[in-house]
Each structure stands twice: as structure tokens, then as C-alpha cells.
Amino acid sequence: MKFSCALKLNHIFRRLYATSGQANSYLVLYARPNRTATNRVGITASKKLGHAVVRNRVRRRLREIYRLNEDRFNPGWDIVVVARSRCVNADFQKLTKAYLSLAEKAGVLKPQ
Numbered sequence: 001m002k003f004s005c006a007l008k009l010n011h012i013f014r015r016l017y018a019t020s021g022q023a024n025s026y027l028v029l030y031a032r033p034n035r036t037a038t039n040r041v042g043i044t045a046s047k048k049l050g051h052a053v054v055r056n057r058v059r060r061r062l063r064e065i066y067r068l069n070e071d072r073f074n075p076g077w078d079i080v081v082v083a084r085s086r087c088v089n090a091d092f093q094k095l096t097k098a099y100l101s102l103a104e105k106a107g108v109l110k111p112q
Contacts, residue, residue, distance in 0.1 A: 007042030022105040028082040029102040045083040
């Protein structure tokens with residue numbers, strides 16, 4: 001990732017959950033400016049999604065969507081993506097469209 005790093009600290013996740021997020025049937029996206037020049041991205045997949053193999057596959061797919069579209073994101077944001085149960089069986093294209101539409105609603109994407 002060019003200008004991003006992983007979000008791993010629990011207190012930052014909790015701070016983002018306190019903000020109003022954007023949601024659709026596949027994902028929930030929480031975003032907040034972080035006053036740095038990098039994005040910090042965190043992905044959450046609960047045990048409701050399935051066993052560890054299923055959760056890890058969902059996380060890998062969401063990480064890859066971000067990596068492929070990283071240049072479209074504004075730098076300086078903390079972003080948390082929460083996977084919903086419909087995300088498990090979704091096509092990659094539908095998941096990408098859902099991710100980018102939520103990012104656009106949250107104001108994280110660069111204007112085109």
C-alpha cells in the first residue's frame with residue numbers, strides 16, 4: 001500500500017465506531033480524518049460470518065479492493081470496514097461497487 005497502513009489499536013476502532021457510519025447490505029464503513037498524511041485501514045469480520053477460513057477470505061478480499069483502488073482515496077483518514085453476512089457470498093465486482101459507493105458517501109474518495 002502506497003500511503004496506507006493497518007489500523008490495529010482498539011481505542012481507535014472504538015473511536016471510529018462512535019461516529020456515524022455509512023452502510024449497505026454488504027458492508028458498514030466508518031471514516032474520520034486523522035491529521036496525518038497516511039490512511040489507516042481496519043477491517044472487521046465477526047464470528048457470525050463463519051469459521052476462520054471464511055472470515056480471513058472476506059478480509060483478504062476487502063484488503064485487495066482497497067489496494068486496487070488506493071489511488072482514488074484521499075490521504076489522511078482512519079477507515080474501518082465492517083463485513084456483513086451477505087458479503088461472504090458476494091461477487092468481487094458487487095463487493096467493489098459497494099465498498100466504493102460507501103467511501104464516496106463518507107467523503108473519503110477524491111472527486112472525479
